[in-house]
Amino acid sequence: MLDIIVSVLTRTIVAGTPLLLATLGEIVAERAGILNLGIEGLMSTGAVTAFIVTFATGNPWLGMLAAILMGTLLSSLHGFVCISLRANQVVSGLALTMLGLGISGLWGKPYIGRPLPERMGRLNIPGLSDLPVVGKILFNHDWYVYLAIVIGIAIWFLVKHTSMGITLRSVGENPKAAESQGIAVIRVKYLAVMTGGGLAGMAGAFLSTAYSGSWNEGITAGRGWIVVALTIFALWRPGGAFLGAYLFGGIFVLQFMLQPLGVSPNLLAMLPYLSTLLVLLIYGLSKSGQRRMSAPATLGEPYVRGGR
């Protein structure tokens, strides 16, 4: 029994890691008022980029770096369309997802079914990793798991406790006022979107070079969309992203744990998506919950400098 619990918790943390990375990124972007529905495409492109680079160099760290760069680059396209050309953010994000899925399919085709020579290594902490139960659950993972946690804490600190965080939030809540305070609103928005894109790329890199060690189309399996929902679930707070990501990581694991019990795998596969709706419904049941679900004030609206 203990073995099962240890195994479930260990795998929950692993499955939650890509969700955590990408949700943190989406929180940063949305706090600056930019909705990015392109996460699914960014993750997928990140996954294929990391795979190809790791395959060629044998170095998963280079793969991670390339995926972050690719995510940043692709999301700057979303930035250009939505920020500079003031286009509809919903449609631009959808276009980005299609584009990302298409590009990753094209680039990844020769690599389908080929195993990676080198996966991202594990971080072994002498002493801690050898602890009986806790060591296995918490201190025996690959680097991504810890990087995600460190990045999460850093973003939480930056958003909550520094002037950078105030800048970011004011750009999303009241860009006119921010502009009059001398904040370069457009630049902050670009940086926020590109940060979000980089983290989505990194989440994808985790999937292909640490989690599965292979590339196939559909590797992201809707995680990018769940991330958009988790951002709401987290109420745009990095702390909430931790809770949401690991909760849904657990739901992904549960799906495989219940399978031997004879439940239809297809019905189990609905779990993450049903849970997403359920979680949002719980907020939506009360008026106060609905108020809390309200996004940063100018989310999705184009910003016109010096405009009305």
Place this chain on the structure above:
Amino acid sequence: MQIDLLPRERSTATLNLLILLGSLLAGLLAISVVFALNGVNPALAIFSIFKGSFGSWYGIKETITKAIPLILIGSGLALAYKAKFWNIGAESQLLVGAIFSTWVGLNWGPHLPAIVLVPLMFLAAFIGGALWGMVPAVLKIRFGINEVISTLMLNYIAAEFVKFLVVGPWKGASKGGYPYTDDLPAAAILNQFPYSRISPVLLILAVTGALILGWLVYRSRFGYEIRVIGENTYAAKYSGINFFRTLVVLMAISGGMAGLAGAGELMSIHHYLSYPDSLSAGYGFTAIIVAWLARLNPAYTIVSGLFFAGIVVGGDAIQISMGMPAATVDIFNGMILVFLIMGDFFISHRVRIRLGRTVDA
């Protein structure tokens, strides 16, 4: 040099069309770059796509076949987007429509003549798609849940449910272990034009459907309410428009149209329910761009639907002739959509470039 962006007060139809064509051209150029970077001859690839779709009678017939679901779905999406209700769930509204009509076909089909059965199956499909489409409308208005999320989650849920049906309770006894339902009775199968897969009934349904929705948006009281909601939520609230009723009815129609497309694929092409991705080749997503290219006028989806059907058919052709992956069509779709919304900027803004020394005003 200084570049100024100024709001454009008025835009002419000619200018709109020129910008539209310019956007398409720029999109094709960008796609060429992606192909070239990947070592594919872009001119050959793009030529092959359009040759595959519009370059032969076979191609043209296939293009019309695939335009039918795109027009049905795209016109329904245009209706929803007109009210700024972002229905991304057409893919699953199509599936639920197919489930409903399969049930009617398998259970009542053997006892009914075609003249009764076919309309009944279409009706069932419309009701199925409509019910599935109304869920996100209710979730949004009553519970404040973002419709992009809910429609996407419903896509995954419906797709898994279809898989569950065809490997489980609905698995056909005559299908030797394959994940298909039994064949629909002969009375449920739609006739096709000779030497093609085009069903006349479906073609008429799609074209009249798009025209009726076009009339609905621009000529009816309901359409007026939809446009007010889309253009100015506050004005809509003060003018006493019933949000709940309008959006629920709107999504019933939008989902219902996708449901009809599902029934059409089933009754004309497949003849049995099978895995979701064989029933719909991503029509629900491609139709989003069909709606956008039609500038959200449901009637124009007849043209934009044909154009994107051409890309789908041509995409299939170059998969075979040039060994390109299925995802190539996604690159086309994504890139063209990006450039279309970029083009919108130049419809609403004009760019003034002043050369030489600039004086700050």
